[in-house]
Amino acid sequence: MITIKDLHASVEGNQILNGLTLEVKPGEVHAIMGPNGSGKSTLANVLAGREDYEIDGGEVTFNGQDLLEMGPEDRAREGLFLAFQYPVEIPGVSNVNFLKTAVNEIREYRGEEKMDAMEFLAYIREKMKLVEMDEKFLSRSVNEGFSGGEKKRNEIFQMAVLEPKLAVMDETDSGLDIDALKIVANGVNKMRGQDRSFIVITHYQRLLNYIVPDVVHVLVDGKIVESGDKDLALRLEAQGYDWVKGEQAAATV
Amino acid sequence: MSKLNYDEIRDWYVSNFNTFENNLNGSLDVPFHKVRKSAIAKFEELGFPARRHEEWKYTNITPLLKEKLPLAGKSDRFSAADLAAYTFEGLEKNLLVFVNGQYSKELSNYKNTVDGVIIENLASALKNHSDLIADSLSQYANYDDEAFVALNTAYANDGLFIYVPDNAEVEAPLHLLHLSDSNDGAFFSNTRHLIVAGKNSRLKVVESHHGIGDAICFNNFVSEVVVMDNARVDHVKLQDEHSAAYHIYNLQAHQEKESVYSLVNIDIGGKLTRNNLNVALKAEHCEGHLIGFYMGSKKQHIDNHTAIDHAMPNCYSNEIYKGILGGKASGVFNGKIFVREDAQKTNAYQDNKALLLSDDAKVNTKPQLEIFADDVKCSHGATVGQLDEEAIFYLRSRGIPKEKAQSMMQYAFASDVFEYIPIESVREKIDHTIFERFKTL
Structure with a gap:
């Protein structure tokens, strides 16, 4: 699905990613954990194509294509989705208009027929059930006046509507209470399948009780320093990040 | 010559x-x-x-x-x-x-x-x-x-x-x-x-x-x-x-x-x-609405001088002006509101906003309230800003191309003005013309 090789990236002259390497195969769920400032969100933003980030080296291949050469819209059309850590409020643009435009742009790119208003409404209603979204929400402006939890739910709803091949979730669990967390996790689990992969970025192990990962990676100083199965997340939770940092320090001596 | x-x-x-x-x-x-x-x-x-x-x-x-x-x-x-x-x-x-x-x-x-x-x-x-x-x-x-x-x-x-x-x-x-x-x-x-x-x-x-x-x-x-x-x-x-x-x-x-x-x-x-x-x-008891939208590119110049004169009590005025300027276009908004001595219980609202899409576009905006009565409600606001880059990235990250994302943002900025057009076919045509015109800015 996606292969990241020796990726180096910086923002405003500060090197954040220092040779990150990662491969995610179709159908796999990878969790990336790490302390604050380790480069988790930078990875998410670099994958989505945010322009403030400078790529200093390495390569990213997404379904056989050079991801870093593509603009953000083309990455989305090729099937990449970023669930934002801080979803943006867009006053004046309704959710329904926003999603219909997005869906039809993607369909057009893939050579599929555009959906008309009726088809789209039927389609979107189905997806709303997935994250227990209220219909009233469709006519509201994108994220405007939404609570933190509603915004995150909206991200998962968009994910469900756009049906990506690879979803990158950037701290989707932050700011969610336990009920919202369950709804979000449930939505993600229903979308899991052998053709769809997930990169779940999180600071805490809690989310991984509900979205059980195939692989857990630990990101420290812009590099993956440890990979393992889901038990690695539990160990991190119990022992903290100092444990991996210490091990890394020992290894470099 | x-x-x-x-x-x-x-x-x-x-x-x-x-x-x-x-x-x-x-x-x-x-x-x-x-x-x-x-x-x-x-x-x-x-x-x-x-x-x-x-x-x-x-x-x-x-x-x-x-x-x-x-x-x-x-x-x-x-x-x-x-x-x-x-x-x-x-x-x-x-x-x-x-x-x-x-x-x-x-x-x-x-x-x-x-x-x-x-x-x-x-x-x-x-x-x-x-x-x-x-x-x-x-x-x-x-x-x-x-x-x-x-x-x-x-x-x-x-x-x-x-x-x-x-x-x-x-x-x-x-x-x-x-x-x-x-x-x-x-x-x-x-x-x-x-x-x-x-x-x-x-x-x-x-x-x-x-x-x-x-x-x-x-x-x-x-x-x-x-x-x-x-x-x-x-x-x-x-x-x-x-x-x-x-x-x-x-x-x-x-x-x-x-x-x-x-x-x-x-x-x-x-x-x-x-x-x-x-x-x-x-x-007494009049209601006046001055609603406006302007858009310019290249070296276009658009100047709106408005004046609402509250001469008598208990009147309401509502003024909303929005502009989008690109290229080397320039705009002027001067909004005068007079509230005369007799015009008690006046309710006057004014808001003007401009969006500048290029470094060379400019706008001069001046709300000018002259109030001579003491029991009135007047409010005014003026803002000049740029397109929200975060929002554009957000739209693009959902597969919407950059140009369309910008048009959507410009439309979102302006569209409440069009709601004031009371004839549906006129509103729709103007709305459509402007949305298409955004690409040329």
């Missing part, structure tokens, strides 16, 4: 008035002719406003004063088939067309069906309804300190006279279509509209402005709108002139007791636009 100075060009417009008079033929004996003569004398005294004039600080009209422009001539370039591009669905049968400032009977398509209503071009109405016109024409738009109003008052011999008697309702909105054609050379045109809405009457007027040709069109408009007790006039103005047009428009609305006047003013064309939009709330 050598560079002319303000005095020389002023003298040209003054001396040309004799030629104009000679061509008026039978109209010299109408009572209004005396007003014309006094107006040209006033214009001679005032001259064209220079940049040092406080109200013209940011709008430079010198390009207009480089040539001695002759009065507009006739044009046969527009055919009925051409009009489809300019008309609105459902309003094709209420169409009154003006070409280079002159009413075109051939292109117009209108039949009055309401008793007592007069809808007639000014040139003939000046003869046929001279008494009715004398009561109102030039009674509201003061030319004492407005050179362009003085010039229009002197020269205008056509436009539209709309008279709606008490208790009448003109159900179908009227469409006043103004076309300019400067293919035969530069010109100077004056159009004058007079709208009188009697007590308890209802009227909707949509005017639109378009043109063709490369030579300068100096289009100088004055409209007077009188809204009597408990009447309601909805007015929409779309200025989408061609890039050689200088569009100068003075509006004077006069409101009587419990009346409502609403103007939605949209400027998306022309080389230079100057609107002086004045609304006088002259009796």
Whole structure:
């Protein structure tokens, strides 16, 4: 699905990613954990194509294509989705208009027929059930006046509507209470399948009780320093990040 | 042609008035002719406003004063088939067309069906309804300190006279279509509209402005709108002139007791636009709306000077202006609100916002509130900003291309203004035109 090789990236002259390497195969769920400032969100933003980030080296291949050469819209059309850590409020643009435009742009790119208003409404209603979204929400402006939890739910709803091949979730669990967390996790689990992969970025192990990962990676100083199965997340939770940092320090001596 | 100075060009417009008079033929004996003569004398005294004039600080009209422009001539370039591009669905049968400032009977398509209503071009109405016109024409738009109003008052011999008697309702909105054609050379045109809405009457007027040709069109408009007790006039103005047009428009609305006047003013064309939009709330419980949107690119200049005069108590005014400028375009918004000593319990709201899409685009914005009463509610806000890059990235990350994402954001910024357009087909067409035009910014 996606292969990241020796990726180096910086923002405003500060090197954040220092040779990150990662491969995610179709159908796999990878969790990336790490302390604050380790480069988790930078990875998410670099994958989505945010322009403030400078790529200093390495390569990213997404379904056989050079991801870093593509603009953000083309990455989305090729099937990449970023669930934002801080979803943006867009006053004046309704959710329904926003999603219909997005869906039809993607369909057009893939050579599929555009959906008309009726088809789209039927389609979107189905997806709303997935994250227990209220219909009233469709006519509201994108994220405007939404609570933190509603915004995150909206991200998962968009994910469900756009049906990506690879979803990158950037701290989707932050700011969610336990009920919202369950709804979000449930939505993600229903979308899991052998053709769809997930990169779940999180600071805490809690989310991984509900979205059980195939692989857990630990990101420290812009590099993956440890990979393992889901038990690695539990160990991190119990022992903290100092444990991996210490091990890394020992290894470099 | 050598560079002319303000005095020389002023003298040209003054001396040309004799030629104009000679061509008026039978109209010299109408009572209004005396007003014309006094107006040209006033214009001679005032001259064209220079940049040092406080109200013209940011709008430079010198390009207009480089040539001695002759009065507009006739044009046969527009055919009925051409009009489809300019008309609105459902309003094709209420169409009154003006070409280079002159009413075109051939292109117009209108039949009055309401008793007592007069809808007639000014040139003939000046003869046929001279008494009715004398009561109102030039009674509201003061030319004492407005050179362009003085010039229009002197020269205008056509436009539209709309008279709606008490208790009448003109159900179908009227469409006043103004076309300019400067293919035969530069010109100077004056159009004058007079709208009188009697007590308890209802009227909707949509005017639109378009043109063709490369030579300068100096289009100088004055409209007077009188809204009597408990009447309601909805007015929409779309200025989408061609890039050689200088569009100068003075509006004077006069409101009587419990009346409502609403103007939605949209400027998306022309080389230079100057609107002086004045609304006088002259009796209690009036409601006035001045809503506007402007958009410019390249070196377009759009200047809106608005003034709402709260002369009497218990009136409400609502003003919203939004602009989007790209390229090297410039904009001016000057919003005056006067609250006179008698105008207690006034409720006045003003908001103006501008979006600048390039480093070279600029806007000068100045809310100007002068309040002489002590029990009033007035609020105003002014902001100048840029497109939210975060939001654009968000839209792109969902597969929406950059250009469309920008258009969506611009539309989101502007769209609440269009909601004020009270006629659905007009709203939809303007809405669509503007959305498509965003790409060119």
